Amino acid sequence: MTSATIGVRRGRVKGSPLARRRRRVFGPFLAPALILYTVLFMVPTAYSFYASFTSWDGFSNPRWKGTLNYDHLTHDPAFKDAFFNTLKLLFGCGIFLFVLSFAFMLMLREMKGRRFIQGFIFLPHIVSGVALAAFWDFLLNHDGMLNKGLHSFGLGPVDWLKPQWQFDAILVAIVWINTGYYVTILMAGVDRIPPYYYEEAKLAGTNSWQRFRHITLPMSWDVIGTAAVLWTIGTVKIFEFILAFSGSQGNLPSTNQWTSAMYVYGETIGGTSPIYDFGRACAGAVVTLVAVVVVVVVLRRVTSRDRLEL
Secondary structure (H helix, E strand, O other): OOHHHHHHHHHHHHOOHHHHHHHHHHHHHHHHHHHHHHHHHHHHHHHHHHHOOEEOOOOOOOEEOOOHHHHHHHHOHHHHHHHHHHHHHHHHHHHHHHHHHHHHHHHHHOOOOHHHHHHHHHHHHHOOHHHHHHHHHHHHOOOOHHHHHHHHOOOOOOOOOOHHHHHHHHHHHHHHHHHHHHHHHHHHHHHOOOHHHHHHHHHOOOOHHHHHHHHHHHHOHHHHHHHHHHHHHHHOOOOHHHHHHHOOOOOOOOHHHOOHHHHHHHHHOOOOOOOOOHHHHHHHHHHHHHHHHHHHHHHHHHHOOOOOOO
C-alpha cells in the first residue's frame, strides 16, 4: 500500500460524516472551557508580557520603557534572592521531598491501616497556610515545643529561627506540608501495578531493591513525571506560608527569604519602594514563567518513556 493511498484514506476518515458530526457535538462543549481559558489565562498573560516593557502603576496608562525593567532585574538583589530561593525550593527541596515521599509510600504499602496513616500525613496539605505558619512558629520559637523537649533532656534552647536558618526552616516546613500529597500521587501509580509482577519476581529470588528498580520505578515512571511537573508549577506559587511565617506586623520578610511570588507581590502592593511598580513585577513574573516552561519541557523530555500497558 502506497503512502499516497494511506493519505487519501486518512483524509476520507477525517472528512467523513461521523468525524464532522463529532466536531459539531464536541464544539459546543469545548467552547466554554476555551473561552474561560483564553479570558482568564491567555489574555492576562499576554498583557503581563506587554506590561513588562512599560512603566505602570496599575491605575494610569502604561508608558513604554523598553527593556529597562529586565535590565533592572539583572542588578536587583531582591530578584536575585527570590529567583535563587525558588531554585532551592524547586531542586533542593524537591529532591528531598520525592525521596521522602517514595520512602513513605514503600513503607505504607506493607503496613496495616495504611489509609489512616496516609490520611494523617496528607492532613497538613489541606490546612490553611497561615494556620500552618502559626503552628511552625509555635514549634520552633524560643519557648516553643521543640526547645521545651530539649529542655526536658537537659539541653539548652536553640535559636531555630535566627536569620541564617529561617529559610531552611521554611524548606523543612514545605517538605512536611507536601509529603502527604505526593505520597498519595505515587501510591496511586504504584497500586495499579498487578501483584503478580512482584510475586513472580520474589519467586525468581530478587530482593526489595531489585523489585523497586525493575518493577516499581519503571511502571510508575509516568506518574513520577506528572508529579514532578506539578511540583514545578506549585513551587512558583508558594507565597502565603512564607509571608505568614517570616513576616512581622504586616511587613514583608527580608528579601533573602523571598521567592518569585513574593517578589511580584512586593513590587506591586507589598510596600517596596516605589510602590505599585507593576511593570517591574510583570518582568519578574515573565522571567519566572519562562524558567518554569523550560524546566517543565526538560522534565517531560527526561521522563518521557514508552508507557507500560498493565
